[in-house]
Amino acid sequence: MHETDEQLEAERQLDLARAACAGDRAAFGQLFKLLYARIHxxxxxxxxxxxxxxxxxxxxxxxxxxxxxxxxFESAFSTWIHRIAVNSALDALRKRKRLGQRFLRVFSGSSESGTLDMAADTARTPKEHLRDKELGKTIEQAVADLPEDQRTVLVLREYEGYSYEEIAQVVNCKIGTVMSRLHLARQKLQVRLKKELS
Structure with missing residues (x-):
């Protein structure tokens, strides 16, 4: 039976992780190159x-x-580094003390860098573009107002496509807790958006 690309990649990461944990900086650098974009x-x-x-x-x-x-080595190295990054991000949010800023641009495609520009369709009217931009801002603010724990699982699930099991490992809680937080987050967004867009 041939190994899938995912299995080969997992084995490669495991080999690199073993070497990195033994102090191999080059192996750690390879892990950085492989995983940095997703973590970011x-x-x-x-x-x-x-x-x-x-x-x-x-x-x-x-x-x-x-x-x-x-x-x-009980979980994938990618899961382990994700957990560290998520905790670091939560620490940054707590230090910021002002969560009303625009964030989670991934939900609206309003990235200033243009990385996630979803409004590239030139056939659309200015009115449609304006409506979508306003909708994006509404979604951003609705997500921004979610509690940290709910916002975190929402980002990992909806944007990164993590499984419930992976999210549970990243945020260090039970799968049932992940599902509950995600359900609450989606429910709050639906209520908020229905109210503001009606």
Missing amino acids: RTVWGMLGDESEAHDVCQEAWIKAWKRRDRYN
Whole structure:
């Protein structure tokens, strides 16, 4: 039986993780190249600021290198580093003390960098573009107002496509708790958007 690409990638990451945990900086650098973009997207989704997300990601990878002896191989290395990054992002949010800023641009495609520009359809009218932009802002603010624990699982599930099991490992809670938080987050968004868009 031939191994799938996912299995081969998982084995590659495991080999690199073993080497990195033994102090191999080159192997750790390879893991960084493989996983950084996905980690950054998650943190950016939580913070809503690309520059701050970059700083938090760098901090998370530094923590991972310093704590590499704590990685026990019970979960994928990608899950372990995601957990560190999510916790670092939550710390940043707590320090910020003002959660009313626009963030989670991934839900609206309003990234200033144009990375996620969903309004590229030139056939649409200015009125339609304006309506979508206003909708995006409404969604952003609705997500921004969610409690941290609900917002985190929403980002990991809806944007990163993580399974319930993976999210449970990242946020260190039971799968049932993940499902409950996600249900509450979606419910609150639906109520909020129905109220504001009706």
